[in-house]
Amino acid sequence: MKRLHVHVSVDDLAQSIQFYNALFGAQPSVAKPDYAKWMLDDPRVNFAISSRGREAGLDHLGIQVETQDELQEVYGRLQQAGRPVLEEGETTCCYAASEKAWTADPQGLLWESFLTTGESTVYGEDAPLDAATNGGSACCTPSTLQAACCPPEPEPAAARSCCGPKETA
Numbered sequence: 001m002k003r004l005h006v007h008v009s010v011d012d013l014a015q016s017i018q019f020y021n022a023l024f025g026a027q028p029s030v031a032k033p034d035y036a037k038w039m040l041d042d043p044r045v046n047f048a049i050s051s052r053g054r055e056a057g058l059d060h061l062g063i064q065v066e067t068q069d070e071l072q073e074v075y076g077r078l079q080q081a082g083r084p085v086l087e088e089g090e091t092t093c094c095y096a097a098s099e100k101a102w103t104a105d106p107q108g109l110l111w112e113s114f115l116t117t118g119e120s121t122v123y124g125e126d127a128p129l130d131a132a133t134n135g136g137s138a139c140c141t142p143s144t145l146q147a148a149c150c151p152p153e154p155e156p157a158a159a160r161s162c163c164g165p166k167e168t169a
Contacts, residue, residue: 002070003039005046005062005112007094009054016049032095035123048094052123062112071099071115078103078113090117092124 010016017036021027024047028036037048046064065071078085078101087101100114 001044001066002074003044003046003064003066005048005064005114007048007050007059007062007112009056009059010049010051011056013049013051016051020047020049030095032123035095037094050094058109060110060112062114065113065115068099068115071113074113075101092120092122095120095123 008016013034013036017028017031020036020038024038024040026038026040029039030037034052035048035050037046039046046062050059063074065074075085075087081103083103083105085101085103088099090097090099092098093100096116097118097120098114098116100112103111103113105111
């Protein structure tokens with residue numbers, strides 16, 4: 001069964017944990033000095049917050065699956081959506097070991113699709129997400145997706161929606 005994933009960057013983790021504890025009527029299932037996660041069944045969501053230096057607000061959305069078959073099903077749908085997809089494979093992020101892929105919708109909103117395979121004692125790094133929050137979208141930063149998403153000038157409108165506006169001198 002799939003679960004919606006929402007990740008929000010926050011300025012004050014303790015204050016945000018207090019708020020979401022009250023909103024969800026539950027304590028986080030994972031609580032770290034820079035991260036907290038609630039695995040809720042009503043609504044069925046993996047809701048995470050972190051204070052890792054990003055701008056406060058919606059960080060990314062995702063679909064978490066429970067089996068390798070479900071992951072392949074979601075990967076197939078990503079391919080049908082016609083957007084560049086970066087399959088990271090096995091990685092460590094958000095104190096979890098997982099297999100994942102990233103894409104961005106036409107507005108540049110990042111979407112993560114993943115299967116959690118275990119826990120980790122470290123937060124880990126997510127290069128596509130980190131690169132995207134530093135000036136582009138996931139589809140524009142990794143070189144494997146750069147050519148598919150962002151052709152050389154002149155750009156069609158579809159490429160600009162993925163890459164965002166270009167700076168002009």
